[in-house]
Amino acid sequence: MVELAVCxxxxxxxxxxxxxxxxxxxxxxxxxxxxxxxxxxxxxxxxTSALAEDAAEAILDGRGVNGYSITFDPQNVASAERGDVIRVTVSAAADANTVLPGWLPLAQDMSVSTRMVKE
Incomplete structure (x- = not known):
């Protein structure tokens, strides 16, 4: 019992x-x-921004991610010229996407960016 209480x-x-x-x-x-x-x-x-947002939402919703946001730079992707860099940032709250929300206070919100050149 003592070993169990300690371990x-x-x-x-x-x-x-x-x-x-x-x-x-x-x-x-x-x-x-x-x-x-x-x-x-x-x-x-x-x-377009709508098509790009739909692509991200399909993956995020399919994997059960909650509280996410998707941003584009430039905001209107369709207005970007060929050769322009397009940046997509996807963010999500860590606490909304864990089995143990608030248990480990080190968990922070996450954000990922991808940059590609317009065709």
Missing amino acids: LPTLLLILLTGIQAADMIFLKQTLQIASYESARAAIKRKG
Whole structure:
């Protein structure tokens, strides 16, 4: 019983920290994929901000990401000329996307940007 009382808190701490880390890695990877696919949709010759946003939302919604935002630079992707750099930033709140919200205060909001040249 004494061994259990001493070891159980440590084992639980390791387990919960591992779960939190896995959630943050999954969120970061999802944001990277969504940002990349959105940028690919935006740089196409007939690409628009709406099409690019739909591409990112399909991935984010499919993976169950909550509280995200998608921004474009320039805001109107269709007005960008060939050769212009288009930047897509996808952000999400860490607490809204973990099994243990607020458990580990080190978890911060995440943001990923992708830059591509308009075709």
